[in-house]
Amino acid sequence: MSxxxxxxxxxxxxxxxxxxxxxxxxxxxxQTGEFIGLIGHxxxxxxxxxxxxxxxxxPTSGEILLDGENIHKxxxxxxxxxxxxxxxxxxxxxxLFEMTVYKDVAFGPTNMQLSKExxxxxxxxxxxxxxxxxxxxxxxxxxxxxxQKRRVAIAGVLAMNPEVLILDEPTAGLDPRGRDExxxxxxxxxxxxxxxxxxxxHSMEDVAKLADRIIVMHKGKAAMTGTxxxxxxxPAELEGMGLAAPQMSYVFASLKEKGFDVPxxxxxxxxxxxxxxxxxxxxxx
Amino acid sequence: xxxxxxEGLSYAYTRLTETDHGTEEKKITALEQVDIxxxxxxxIVVLGHxxxxxxxxxxxxxALLQPTGGTLWVKGMDTQQxxxxxxxxxxxxxxxxxxxxxxxxxxxxEDIAFGPExxxxxxxxxxxxxxxxxxxxxxxxxxxxxxxxxxxxQKQRIAIAGVLAMKPDCIVLDEPTAMLDPVGxxxxxxxxxxxxxxxxxxxxxxxxxxxxxxRGDRVYVIDDGHLVMQGHPKEIFAQVETLKGYGxxxxxxxxxxxxxxxxxxxxxxxxxxxxxxxxxxxxxxxAI
Numbered sequence: 001m002s003x004x005x006x007x008x009x010x011x012x013x014x015x016x017x018x019x020x021x022x023x024x025x026x027x028x029x030x031q032t033g034e035f036i037g038l039i040g041h042x043x044x045x046x047x048x049x050x051x052x053x054x055x056x057x058x059p060t061s062g063e064i065l066l067d068g069e070n071i072h073k074x075x076x077x078x079x080x081x082x083x084x085x086x087x088x089x090x091x092x093x094x095x096l097f098e099m100t101v102y103k104d105v106a107f108g109p110t111n112m113q114l115s116k117e118x119x120x121x122x123x124x125x126x127x128x129x130x131x132x133x134x135x136x137x138x139x140x141x142x143x144x145x146x147x148q149k150r151r152v153a154i155a156g157v158l159a160m161n162p163e164v165l166i167l168d169e170p171t172a173g174l175d176p177r178g179r180d181e182x183x184x185x186x187x188x189x190x191x192x193x194x195x196x197x198x199x200x201x202h203s204m205e206d207v208a209k210l211a212d213r214i215i216v217m218h219k220g221k222a223a224m225t226g227t228x229x230x231x232x233x234x235p236a237e238l239e240g241m242g243l244a245a246p247q248m249s250y251v252f253a254s255l256k257e258k259g260f261d262v263p264x265x266x267x268x269x270x271x272x273x274x275x276x277x278x279x280x281x282x283x284x285x
Numbered sequence: 286x287x288x289x290x291x292e293g294l295s296y297a298y299t300r301l302t303e304t305d306h307g308t309e310e311k312k313i314t315a316l317e318q319v320d321i322x323x324x325x326x327x328x329i330v331v332l333g334h335x336x337x338x339x340x341x342x343x344x345x346x347x348a349l350l351q352p353t354g355g356t357l358w359v360k361g362m363d364t365q366q367x368x369x370x371x372x373x374x375x376x377x378x379x380x381x382x383x384x385x386x387x388x389x390x391x392x393x394x395e396d397i398a399f400g401p402e403x404x405x406x407x408x409x410x411x412x413x414x415x416x417x418x419x420x421x422x423x424x425x426x427x428x429x430x431x432x433x434x435x436x437x438x439q440k441q442r443i444a445i446a447g448v449l450a451m452k453p454d455c456i457v458l459d460e461p462t463a464m465l466d467p468v469g470x471x472x473x474x475x476x477x478x479x480x481x482x483x484x485x486x487x488x489x490x491x492x493x494x495x496x497x498x499x500r501g502d503r504v505y506v507i508d509d510g511h512l513v514m515q516g517h518p519k520e521i522f523a524q525v526e527t528l529k530g531y532g533x534x535x536x537x538x539x540x541x542x543x544x545x546x547x548x549x550x551x552x553x554x555x556x557x558x559x560x561x562x563x564x565x566x567x568x569x570x571x572a573i
């Protein structure tokens with residue numbers, strides 16, 4: 001499903017002393033199956049933007065089109081919009097509430113009035129996608145580790161079979177292992193299910209690993225958009241917006257400045273290793 | 286006298302789980318035989334994956350938890366002596382992960398005054414401490430703000446100021462930047478480093494961010510309740526494989542240098558920062 005955001009503006013507390021323009025004439029198009037990294041510092045408008053995408057907050061002006069149709073045109077259809085666009089909030093594990101992992105994930109599909117078999121299929125498939133083994137299905141979600149809890153919460157959204165999955169800061173507060181587990185699960189669900197993923201994060205390293213395209217929000221505007229390679233090759237611009245590029249971007253920018261013949265669009269450890277090996281060999285010859 | 290000293294520190298508890306066959310008891314050992322000595326003025330970083338026991342350790346320093354084995358002293362005070370608890374908490378202040386869970390008042394300066402007020406300090410002195418604390422965390426202009434209007438990084442600095450107003454010798458910070466964006470993280474880290482350098486306050490920082498960990502004087506790694514590594518960041522981060530085995534990470538530059546060394550490139554084994562990496566590569570070039 002394609003998403004088109006057209007001239008979207010949102011003003012909080014309009015007409016009061018606390019009036020704040022959170023989104024300022026934002027226009028973005030997202031194609032089916034894309035993996036989008038949405039970055040921006042706190043207050044840049046990224047959370048306001050994603051809450052518009054599944055109709056939680058209505059725009060002050062502008063519109064959100066799903067497959068060409070304005071989501072607010074028919075209020076009765078908003079429920080369907082929210083099923084098609086799944087949103088996993090920040091700290092989604094706080095929203096776990098059932099007695100068992102299985103029941104928690106089954107909550108959404110059960111409310112969709114599916115048959116027992118369909119519910120079972122959605123639940124198992126969602127839990128398998130996020131890498132929760134069968135022996136945990138009957139455990140209380142509160143007995144799990146932080147990373148596991150969060151994956152169960154994401155499975156709860158996934159079990160509704162959304163066409164788009166939005167994840168708001170899915171790795172915040174996790175340790176490196178928990179973070180890697182979540183990112184692996186997100187990468188897998190994008191590959192296996194072919195659904196559109198929008199990953200909101202302030203971790204450039206996380207976004208760099210997975211996203212096809214990055215949208216940088218700044219002061220309520222979509223300030224930059226491009227592939228990770230394009231975005232991270234301008235670390236200075238990112239800094240100006242309160243963000244930071246991966247460490248390697250800085251190393252290569254600095255080497256280039258010192259007159260080395262190196263590419264400046266390197267941001268992962270593996271690429272850096274190859275590029276530096278080449279550089280050293282070049283010098284030797 | 287050591288600022289913090291632990292000898293054979295252990296903490297175990299019983300977890301009750303409801304099952305079909307009734308209630309099951311399970312004994313969990315969160316800390317086992319931990320020996321630690323922290324000098325006054327040190328900047329200590331504690332690493333470990335979630336559930337490793339590092340937060341349990343931090344809570345002992347503030348006497349929020351009592352050891353079930355061994356002893357922990359804060360500035361010579363045994364945390365198991367009930368009558369010392371308030372002195373201990375005043376000596377070792379604590380800042381937690383979520384900025385929204387630790388601010389209590391509706392105005393910034395009132396929030397900072399909360400601690401000293403409860404200590405029975407006279408109003409004039411409270412005023413002075415609040416102003417000093419705000420100046421130290423560079424938040425003076427926000428004295429009359431309501432905390433809900435501040436950013437995450439600003440809220441954490443207010444939480445730190447609240448601890449500072451109690452004139453602690455030591456501050457324990459449990460993942461203070463985990464919920465912050467890059468700007469907030471930078472603000473908080475700069476504040477912590479300044480407190481350590483300029484005010485001589487002992488810092489014990491628990492974090493998952495390796496780029497923060499490299500800034501400490503000494504790093505402790507806790508795994509499965511045991512203290513498994515300790516040393517200067519350069520010694521710790523040189524052991525890339527061992528750290529990964531404990532579910533931890535190393536900074537990108539350190540990992541790249543490690544991979545290049547494995548390929549036979551002559552780089553130092555203790556590169557931790559971008560500047561060191563660039564410097565080492567430049568040297569390598571001029572050497573050839």
